[in-house]
Amino acid sequence: MAHKYLSKIVVIGSLLWVGLANAQTPLGALDLKTISQGHHPLKFESPEHNSLGSSVDLGTPNGLVNGSQLVVKTLQTKSGAVNLSFADMIWLSGDFIGEPKQIVGLSSDPATTLKNNLNGYDKYKEYLPAIKRIFADMLRDTDANIQAGQALEVPDDYNYRYNAATGGWGGAVGAVLKSGLYLKLASYNYDHFGQHALKTYITAHTLALELASKANTAAELNNAYFVEGYADHFLTDLFAAGHLRTPRAEVVNYCANLPQGLSSFLTKLMHDQDGTTGLNIVNGRGETWFGAGDNHYYTEANRVNRTRAVATLQQSVDQIFAAYQTRNANVSANSRDMLLSLPDPSATLALQQNTETYPPLYKVMSGANANPVINVYNGKAKGYSKMKCGASSITAIWNYVFK
Numbered sequence: 176m177a178h179k180y181l182s183k184i185v186v187i188g189s190l191l192w193v194g195l196a197n198a199q200t201p202l203g204a205l206d207l208k209t210i211s212q213g214h215h216p217l218k219f220e221s222p223e224h225n226s227l228g229s230s231v232d233l234g235t236p237n238g239l240v241n242g243s244q245l246v247v248k249t250l251q252t253k254s255g256a257v258n259l260s261f262a263d264m265i266w267l268s269g270d271f272i273g274e275p276k277q278i279v280g281l282s283s284d285p286a287t288t289l290k291n292n293l294n295g296y297d298k299y300k301e302y303l304p305a306i307k308r309i310f311a312d313m314l315r316d317t318d319a320n321i322q323a324g325q326a327l328e329v330p331d332d333y334n335y336r337y338n339a340a341t342g343g344w345g346g347a348v349g350a351v352l353k354s355g356l357y358l359k360l361a362s363y364n365y366d367h368f369g370q371h372a373l374k375t376y377i378t379a380h381t382l383a384l385e386l387a388s389k390a391n392t393a394a395e396l397n398n399a400y401f402v403e404g405y406a407d408h409f410l411t412d413l414f415a416a417g418h419l420r421t422p423r424a425e426v427v428n429y430c431a432n433l434p435q436g437l438s439s440f441l442t443k444l445m446h447d448q449d450g451t452t453g454l455n456i457v458n459g460r461g462e463t464w465f466g467a468g469d470n471h472y473y474t475e476a477n478r479v480n481r482t483r484a485v486a487t488l489q490q491s492v493d494q495i496f497a498a499y500q501t502r503n504a505n506v507s508a509n510s511r512d513m514l515l516s517l518p519d520p521s522a523t524l525a526l527q528q529n530t531e532t533y534p535p536l537y538k539v540m541s542g543a544n545a546n547p548v549i550n551v552y553n554g555k556a557k558g559y560s561k562m563k564c565g566a567s568s569i570t571a572i573w574n575y576v577f578k
C-alpha cells in the first residue's frame with residue numbers, strides 16, 4: 176500500500192523542496208504530466224492520438240493511404256533517417272515536439288507562433304529516435320488495456336523516460352530537477368485546452384489547406400499533411416472531455432502567486448474529474464453526445480465520441496486532398512464546416528445538462544477591473560466560492576496522492 180504512494184510523495188517532496196530553494200526554475204517547468212499519470216493520466220494519452228491517426232485514410236496521387244502508412248516527413252539524424260507518418264504527427268505534435276512557451280492560443284500572430292512550433296521538428300530531431308522507441312514500448316504495455324476496452328494505465332516511468340530522452344534527467348526526482356523538452360511542453364500545454372485548442376487547430380489546418388492548394392508534387396502534398404498532422408493533434412484533444420472546459424491558462428494566471436507546478440495541480444484535478452465522469456459534448460451544429468475523457472478513449476461509454484472523433488478527423492484530411500485536387504484552399508468555407516463538426520468548448524460549458532449533472536469544478540467569473548476570478552465548486556454545499564489558491568492546491572495534491 177505504502178509504496179504505491181511513495182514515488183508520488185517523493186515527487187511532491189522534491190517539488191516543494193526545489194520550490195523553497197528556487198521559486199522560478201526548475202519548478203516552473205514542472206507540470207501535471209510529471210506528477211500525474213498512473214491512475215490519473217493528464218489527457219488523451221499518446222496511444223489514443225496514434226490510433227486516431229491510423230483510423231483515417233489520406234488521399235494521394237496514388238490513391239488512398241492509411242494515416243499510419245503515409246510518410247509525411249523524413250528527418251536525417253545522427254542515428255539515421257527517421258520517417259514520420261501522419262499518425263506519428265498526431266501523437267508527437269505539441270506533446271513531444273514543439274516550442275515551449277510558443278502558445279498559439281494566446282498569440283496575436285498565431286501563424287508565426289505555429290511556425291515556431293513546427294520548426295521544433297528540425298530543431299529537436301535528435302530526440303525522435305529515442306521518443307519513438309519508448310513509444311513502441313508504451314504501445315506494447317498498454318495493448319492489453321486497449322484490446323479489452325479498459326481505461327488506460329500508463330506507468331509513471333514513461334514520463335521519466337520521455338523526459339530523459341528529450342534532454343532532461345530521468346527518474347521521478349530527476350524530472351523535477353531537470354526538465355527536458357517533454358516536460359517543458361507539458362508545463363505550457365495551454366494550446367491543448369478549450370478555445371486555445373480550437374484556435375491552434377484552425378491556424379494549422381488553414382496553413383495545411385493553403386499548402387495543399389499550391390502543391391504540385393506528392394512531396395508537396397505530404398508537406399501539407401505534415402502540417403495537418405500538427406493541426407489534428409489539437410482536433411483530437413477537443414474530443415477529450417477533460418480538455419473542453421478546464422480553464423487551464425486562466426487558473427495558472429489567477430494563481431500567479433503559486434509556483435506553476437503547484438497551480439498546474441489545480442487544473443489537473445478538474446481535467447481528471449471531467450475526464451472520468453465524462454460530459455455531454457456539444458458541436459457547432461448544436462448536436463450533443465456523451466464523451467468520456469482522456470484515458471477512457473477505448474471504453475464502451477466513449478464509443479459514440481470515438482466514432483465522432485474519427486469522422487471529424489476524416490473530414491479534415493479530406494478537405495486537404497480536395498484543396499490539392501481543386502487547387503483551392505477554400506479556407507473560410509472549410510473552416511466553417513469543421514467548426515460545425517468539432518466540439519464547441521463554450522457551448523459545452525454552457526449546456527444546462529452539464530452544469531446540473533456535472534457542475535464544473537472551476538468557473539471563470541469576471542472580477543474587479545475585468546480581471547477574471549476563479550470560483551470553485553463545493554460538492555457538499557452545492558455552490559461556488561472564490562478560489563484560495565494555496566489551500567486549493569493543497570487539496571489538489573492530497574487528492575492526487577491519496578485518491
Ligand SMILES: [Zn+2]
Pocket residue numbers: 218269270367408409412
Ligand atoms: Zn494534447
